[in-house]
Amino acid sequence: MGKFLHAFFSPxxxxxxxxxxxxxxxxxxxxxxxxEILVLVLALVVAIVRGLPGRWSLPLRGLAVAYTDFFRGTxxxxxxxxxxxxxxxxxxAVVSSQSLFVYGVASLTLVYTAYVTEVYRAGIESVxxxxxxxxxSLGLTYAQTLRHVILPQAIRRVVxxxxxxxxxxxxDTAIITVIGLTEAIAQAGFYSNDFFSYAGYSVAAIFFVILxxxxxxxxxxxxxxxxxxxxxxLV
Amino acid sequence: MTKTDHFISVSALTKRxxxxxxxxxxxxxxDLHQVVCLIGASGSGKSTLLRCLNLxxxxxxxxxxxxxxTVTNGKVDVNALRRRIGIVFQSFNLFxxxxxxxxxxxxxxxxxxxxKQEAEQRARELLGxxxxxxxxxxxxxxxxxGQQQRVAIVRALAMDPKLMLLDExxxxxxxxxVADVLSLVGDLAKSGMTMVIATHEMSxxxxxxxxxxxxxxxxxxxxxxxxxxxxxxxxxxxxxxxxRVLEAGRM
Numbered sequence: 001m002g003k004f005l006h007a008f009f010s011p012x013x014x015x016x017x018x019x020x021x022x023x024x025x026x027x028x029x030x031x032x033x034x035x036e037i038l039v040l041v042l043a044l045v046v047a048i049v050r051g052l053p054g055r056w057s058l059p060l061r062g063l064a065v066a067y068t069d070f071f072r073g074t075x076x077x078x079x080x081x082x083x084x085x086x087x088x089x090x091x092x093a094v095v096s097s098q099s100l101f102v103y104g105v106a107s108l109t110l111v112y113t114a115y116v117t118e119v120y121r122a123g124i125e126s127v128x129x130x131x132x133x134x135x136x137s138l139g140l141t142y143a144q145t146l147r148h149v150i151l152p153q154a155i156r157r158v159v160x161x162x163x164x165x166x167x168x169x170x171x172d173t174a175i176i177t178v179i180g181l182t183e184a185i186a187q188a189g190f191y192s193n194d195f196f197s198y199a200g201y202s203v204a205a206i207f208f209v210i211l212x213x214x215x216x217x218x219x220x221x222x223x224x225x226x227x228x229x230x231x232x233x234l235v
Numbered sequence: 236m237t238k239t240d241h242f243i244s245v246s247a248l249t250k251r252x253x254x255x256x257x258x259x260x261x262x263x264x265x266d267l268h269q270v271v272c273l274i275g276a277s278g279s280g281k282s283t284l285l286r287c288l289n290l291x292x293x294x295x296x297x298x299x300x301x302x303x304x305t306v307t308n309g310k311v312d313v314n315a316l317r318r319r320i321g322i323v324f325q326s327f328n329l330f331x332x333x334x335x336x337x338x339x340x341x342x343x344x345x346x347x348x349x350x351k352q353e354a355e356q357r358a359r360e361l362l363g364x365x366x367x368x369x370x371x372x373x374x375x376x377x378x379x380x381g382q383q384q385r386v387a388i389v390r391a392l393a394m395d396p397k398l399m400l401l402d403e404x405x406x407x408x409x410x411x412x413v414a415d416v417l418s419l420v421g422d423l424a425k426s427g428m429t430m431v432i433a434t435h436e437m438s439x440x441x442x443x444x445x446x447x448x449x450x451x452x453x454x455x456x457x458x459x460x461x462x463x464x465x466x467x468x469x470x471x472x473x474x475x476x477x478x479r480v481l482e483a484g485r486m
Contacts, residue, residue: 134328137291138342138394139318148341152332 013199017191021203024187027101028173029211031183035108035173036166042109043116048146050117051124064117071114076175080107084179104176112169119161123154163219167212174208184208241300242267242429243288243398248297250283250453257283259453260297265446268427272440272461275450276476281433282325284450285400288431289320302397318346321391322400325407327383329375329390335362336371339390347394354393361389365419381412385419392423399423401432405439437480441465449473 049057050064071079084103088096098106127150135145177185184207188200243265250258258280265271273281286292288299290306290313299307306316329338339361340354349357362368365385367378375383384404391399401420405413417439424430424443434440440447441461448458449470457470468474 130324130326130328131330133291134324134330136314137289137317137320137322138390139314139316139346140342141314144345148345149330153330156332 008198008202010197010199013195013197014203016195017188017197017200017203020191021184021187021200021207024182025184025204025207027181027183028170028208031101031104031108031173031176032166032170032211034105035112035169038105038109039112039116039169042113043120044151046113046117047120047124050121053142068114068117071111072118074111076107076111076172077178079111080104080176080179083107083110100179100181103179104173104181107176107179108169108172112165112172115165115168116162119158119165120154122161123158124150126157127153159219159223163216167215170211170215171208174204241265242269242302243431244300245284245288246298248284248287248299249295250280250287250292251295257453258287261453261455263448263455263458265429265431267429269445270424270428270430270432270443271446271448272444273431273433273448273450274435274437274440274464274476279450280453281450282402285322285402285431285433288398288400289317289322291322314346318342318394319396320398320400321388321394321396322402323384323387323391323404325403327375327380327387327407329383329387331375334372334374335367335378335386338375338386339393342390343393358389358393361392362386365389379412380408381415384408384412384416388416388419388423397429399428399430401430401434403433403435405434405436435480437465437477449476451476 046064046067049060050068052061080103083106084100087098087103090096131149131153132145135149136142140148173183174185177183177189180186184204185201188204191200192198241264243263245261245263248258248261248263249256261280261284263271263284273284275281283292287294288301290311294307297307298305301316302319304311304316329335330341333341336355336358339358340349340351343349343354343357344351347354359368359371362371365388367382367385367389370378370382370386375386378386384407388399388401388404404420405416408416413436417436420430420432420439421443432440432444444461446458447461447464448455449464449468449472450456451470451472457464457468457473464473465477468477
């Protein structure tokens with residue numbers, strides 16, 4: 001027990017590890033923020049494409065289905081390897097000359113967009129068909145109905161599962177370490193090599209947890225706020 | 236009078252859901268400023284007929300001509316058509332994430348080119364007429380069913396439709412809330428609005444309708460002025476239906 005505490009939680013080790021791991025952790029936060037924004041937008045696009053009506057959109061829908069099926073089934077670590085090691089070797093202009101950070105963002109975005117597409121889609125399908133019918137009967141177009149009636153209701157309903165996926169994404173930024181990007185886990189590794197102490201990993205774990213908690217609380221408060229606003233009318 | 240002189244003329248309209256033929260070669264004419272009530276048991280095709288009129292349901296066979304325009308030839312701009320035809324549903328179908336005001340002004344702002352001010356002024360005017368001006372900034376779930384349904388009617392009216400379709404709009408309401416909704420519809424009828432109304436409220440139909448059509452398993456079995464249909468129905472099925480309604484105390 002004493003050995004364990006010393007290896008992972010020695011006060012000196014923790015204190016010394018903080019600046020170094022923090023240095024790497026900032027990269028995780030950047031990965032997370034950029035990937036999340038991209039995922040939010042792209043997943044919405046894919047979800048909308050999957051729901052398009054009519055025969056002409058069939059190839060597009062098929063493409064969207066193939067994409068989500070493929071990237072939901074492929075481990076992130078594999079996607080990261082293929083992108084970060086594979087793309088540069090292909091010597092394609094622009095695509096092959098990006099930084100590891102960009103490859104990291106691309107890997108996370110590709111995989112998580114597939115998950116979040118399904119979340120959006122579940123939300124869109126949860127809106128009762130009568131809402132669409134009412135909107136269309138007022139002469140709103142398909143796009144107007146989606147934009148003003150379906151999506152606002154759908155997105156409200158999927159905030160909690162969306163948050164869940166984003167916590168997953170946040171943690172999975174650590175996987176990007178395998179392509180050689182110097183983020184929190186990499187720094188923790190360097191630290192343990194230099195000082196024969198695992199405190200770096202403990203610090204990284206604490207950072208990840210600290211990042212997650214306010215995120216969860218923030219979303220809770222968003223939901224509460226909206227409920228209050230909608231109920232406030234009652235006197 | 237030729238067919239095209241009617242505001243609406245439906246001929247040989249057939250609609251199937253899978254193997255189930257819900258409407259069988261229905262013929263119907265509605266003149267401008269006329270109020271036509273569709274009566275009949277649940278499942279007789281009243282709602283489907285209404286929904287075919289504004290193409291919410293695709294039509295399998297037959298033609299519908301509205302205001303001189305054939306709407307069943309597949310070339311019509313359905314959105315433009317629906318902007319001229321208001322429809323109100325049994326289940327209100329207000330948008331729950333929008334206030335009453337936002338519900339009303341959405342379509343006029345997007346598709347009638349009205350500014351926010353113009354659309355809201357018109358909405359206030361309409362809300363004032365039904366005594367719900369003070370509810371403008373409430374969300375629909377804060378309103379009673381009767382209030383929601385009146386808002387739904389106003390939402391449809393805000394597009395200044397030439398025709399209103401009412402699909403059993405009082406069937407989901409408590410009895411004491413029905414009167415307010417029906418009196419609003421009565422006012423609309425007096426103002427000359429052309430309406431096709433599917434209803435179970437026979438006394439209301441008798442009062443407001445110029446023509447009553449009795450639907451039975453997807454066909455219009457009998458039609459005529461309300462006095463005739465309700466007092467001297469020719470068809471045994473009509474008589475049977477009306478006596479059942481009478482027993483249920485809805486007359």
